[in-house]
Amino acid sequence: MTLIILGLVLWAGVHFWKRLAPASREALGDKGKLIVTAGSIIGVVLMVVGYRASDGTFYWGRSPALTGINNLLMLLVFYLFAAAGSKARITQYIRHPQLTAVMLWAVAHLLVNGDSPSFILFGGLLVWASSEIQLINRAEPDWTPAPAVPMKKEITALVATVVVFAGVAGVHIALGYNPFG
Numbered sequence: 001m002t003l004i005i006l007g008l009v010l011w012a013g014v015h016f017w018k019r020l021a022p023a024s025r026e027a028l029g030d031k032g033k034l035i036v037t038a039g040s041i042i043g044v045v046l047m048v049v050g051y052r053a054s055d056g057t058f059y060w061g062r063s064p065a066l067t068g069i070n071n072l073l074m075l076l077v078f079y080l081f082a083a084a085g086s087k088a089r090i091t092q093y094i095r096h097p098q099l100t101a102v103m104l105w106a107v108a109h110l111l112v113n114g115d116s117p118s119f120i121l122f123g124g125l126l127v128w129a130s131s132e133i134q135l136i137n138r139a140e141p142d143w144t145p146a147p148a149v150p151m152k153k154e155i156t157a158l159v160a161t162v163v164v165f166a167g168v169a170g171v172h173i174a175l176g177y178n179p180f181g
Contacts, residue, residue: 001117003050008124011043015128019135047121056116066111067181073108074179077101078168079161088157091146096136102129 014036018025025032062070080101083090094100106126110118137143172179 001050001054001056001120003046004054004117004121004124005050007043007046007048007050008121008128009043010039010046011125012128012131014039014043015132016135019132019139051117051121054117058115060114062112062181064181067179070108070112071179073104073111074168075161075165077105077108078164079157080104082157082160082164086153086157086160087146087149088154089149092148093145095143095145096133099129099133099136102126 017032017036028035078101079088080090080094080097082088084097084101091097103126106122106129109122110126113122169179
């Protein structure tokens with residue numbers, strides 16, 4: 001579980017850098033972006049390797065009901081990510097669609113993974129995303145909702161949601177983690 005924690009610390013650290021030490025981050029310019037990108041990638045690798053290698057106390061597992069709720073939440077997660085990129089209609093109501101998606105993703109995975117490594121990984125990312133939202137809102141309290149967009153963008157976001165959901169489900173199945181039970 002040490003690798004999970006190191007990955008979380010690295011991920012959160014490079015993402016919080018802009019909010020907690022903006023002058024330091026800005027002083028590095030493009031080199032700072034490279035550091036954030038490299039730190040993010042290394043953090044994800046550490047979290048994945050650590051999670052796959054971890055054993056821990058088991059509290060609950062998947063049930064048909066939790067699996068169904070998880071999959072519905074994951075559809076919403078992928079929609080929020082697609083909506084953020086396409087500025088779909090939901091961005092008129094949700095200020096941070098990607099961070100909200102990370103929070104829902106973490107909750108969805110905690111529903112079907114009731115073991116201590118999952119608590120650390122998904123719980124840690126849930127805390128990070130909610131903290132990031134708070135930091136952004138404190139630094140930039142004024143928010144202007146996105147303007148209305150053509151229906152074409154909404155349809156694009158919905159199609160992207162289904163395609164990405166199917167692709168991610170396929171990867172999970174290929175890795176031996178059937179998301180459909």
